[in-house]
Amino acid sequence: xxxxxxxxxxxxxxxxxxxxxxxxxxxxxxxxxxxxxxxxxxxxxxxxxxxxxxxxxxxxxxxxxxxxxxxxxxxxxxxxxxxxxxxxxxxxxxxxxxxxxxxxxxxxxxxxxxxxxxxxxxxxxxxxxxxxxxxxxxxxxxxxxxxxxxxxxxxxxxxxxxxxxxxxxxxxxxxxxxxxxxxxxxxxxxxxxxxxxxxxxxxxxxxxxxxxxxxxxxxxxxxxxxxxxxxxxxxxxxxxxxxxxxxxxxxxxxxxxxxxxxxxxxxxxxxxxxxxxxxxxxxxxxxxxxxxxxxxxxxxxxxxxxxxxxxxxxxxxxxxxxxxxxxxxxxxxxxxxxxxxxxxxxxxxxxxxxxxxxxxxxxxxxxxxxxxxxxxxxxxxxxxxxxxxxxxxxxxxxxxxxxxxxxxxxxxxxxxxxxxxxxxxxxxxxxxxxxxxxxxxxxxxxxxxxxxxx
Numbered sequence: 001x002x003x004x005x006x007x008x009x010x011x012x013x014x015x016x017x018x019x020x021x022x023x024x025x026x027x028x029x030x031x032x033x034x035x036x037x038x039x040x041x042x043x044x045x046x047x048x049x050x051x052x053x054x055x056x057x058x059x060x061x062x063x064x065x066x067x068x069x070x071x072x073x074x075x076x077x078x079x080x081x082x083x084x085x086x087x088x089x090x091x092x093x094x095x096x097x098x099x100x101x102x103x104x105x106x107x108x109x110x111x112x113x114x115x116x117x118x119x120x121x122x123x124x125x126x127x128x129x130x131x132x133x134x135x136x137x138x139x140x141x142x143x144x145x146x147x148x149x150x151x152x153x154x155x156x157x158x159x160x161x162x163x164x165x166x167x168x169x170x171x172x173x174x175x176x177x178x179x180x181x182x183x184x185x186x187x188x189x190x191x192x193x194x195x196x197x198x199x200x201x202x203x204x205x206x207x208x209x210x211x212x213x214x215x216x217x218x219x220x221x222x223x224x225x226x227x228x229x230x231x232x233x234x235x236x237x238x239x240x241x242x243x244x245x246x247x248x249x250x251x252x253x254x255x256x257x258x259x260x261x262x263x264x265x266x267x268x269x270x271x272x273x274x275x276x277x278x279x280x281x282x283x284x285x286x287x288x289x290x291x292x293x294x295x296x297x298x299x300x301x302x303x304x305x306x307x308x309x310x311x312x313x314x315x316x317x318x319x320x321x322x323x324x325x326x327x328x329x330x331x332x333x334x335x336x337x338x339x340x341x342x343x344x345x346x347x348x349x350x351x352x353x354x355x356x357x358x359x360x361x362x363x364x365x366x367x368x369x370x371x372x373x374x375x376x377x378x379x380x381x382x383x384x385x386x387x388x389x390x391x392x393x394x395x396x397x398x399x400x401x402x403x404x405x406x407x408x409x410x411x412x413x414x415x416x417x418x419x420x421x422x423x424x425x426x427x428x429x430x431x432x433x434x435x436x437x438x439x440x441x442x443x444x445x446x447x448x449x450x451x452x453x454x
Contacts (some may be wrong), residue, residue, distance in 0.1 A: 017084030032437025183209035187228035265300035
């Protein structure tokens with residue numbers, strides 16, 4: 001994996017103590033620690049054998065504990081040795097707003113108390129905790145009129161305040177802040193809350209962003225790199241089925257989303273994202289389409305969430321979740337045999353009853369299993385749509401979106417057992433982007449002397 005962050009140039013790395021990763025998952029925080037220090041964590045724990053197996057493949061020098069973190073005895077794990085640092089990423093699902101109105105579990109919401117448990121026993125010099133921003137509202141839960149356990153909005157934040165009070169009583173200075181993964185070289189707009197806890201007398205430090213929005217002052221002045229994009233994550237060599245004449249037609253919501261997105265990101269876009277060079281060649285070959293120098297293929301990323309259409313591939317990908325909803329849509333176009341100075345723009349809808357015209361000033365008609373939609377546009381030369389293809393993103397594409405390198409293993413266990421794709425995706429959705437962990441750990445190991453890689 002390419003080191004996004006340089007190892008600190010000084011030799012006194014202060015490795016006088018153990019480093020651990022609780023709720024280790026696919027190892028994003030551990031990989032960040034490795035990127036920053038060149039060392040593997042001393043131990044990692046997770047109750048899920050698949051998660052701990054993936055971690056073991058990628059971090060073979062680490063001592064692995066497949067157990068419920070609450071069942072561990074810190075001093076037995078550390079054997080009484082000094083702890084320099086500990087990373088905790090307790091389950092965030094029962095705080096996340098993406099959970100909607102689903103019932104929550106008091107048991108899962110209380111996992112963060114392990115920070116206080118380890119702080120009181122193993123006493124790490126510094127601890128890091130990662131969760132969703134809604135973690136700040138951690139409070140009691142009550143039963144609603146259906147008997148489901150839900151957060152008590154009247155007492156929101158009560159448990160969080162008790163949690164921070166206990167950590168301070170244990171001698172820790174605290175700080176917390178939301179960080180955006182895209183600002184640190186991850187091609188994803190994942191936003192998470194990070195808490196830093198220190199009892200070594202040193203100042204809590206926050207890393208400075210290395211990337212920014214393309215139109216930001218920092219990028220325009222050259223101080224920041226532009227955000228990485230979703231397009232970087234796509235494997236164009238994978239085939240995608242056509243949305244037309246499918247054995248199992250798309251559901252209405254998906255058909256409408258593809259229709260609206262094609263209108264927004266291709267038909268009505270002043271500069272649609274067009275495949276060029278090797279990407280175009282791979283896409284055409286994967287889908288059995290002969291290479292045609294006049295053919296163009298536009299692409300955009302659908303997001304299968306209620307009320308959401310999609311995004312331009314030149315933006316960072318939105319947050320990858322345990323059950324990811326990102327899908328690639330490609331739109332093939334052929335030149336219209338007409339004069340290049342044509343000024344009309346319209347849709348041609350091909351149904352069994354014959355062609356119909358629809359103005360581009362009107363919404364695009366919904367795609368059906370047997371419809372054919374042709375587009376004539378003015379872009380130097382008119383083109384019409386010959387096909388639209390659609391597929392969900394694969395785990396190895398989501399892996400890149402999470403900031404893991406291409407060589408990071410997510411598809412097998414140490415004994416070679418293959419991991420199902422849904423389990424791979426779930427592990428990625430739970431992971432910490434390595435670059436973000438590297439930035440935060442580096443800032444607090446080296447303070448103002450730390451710098452991100454150029």
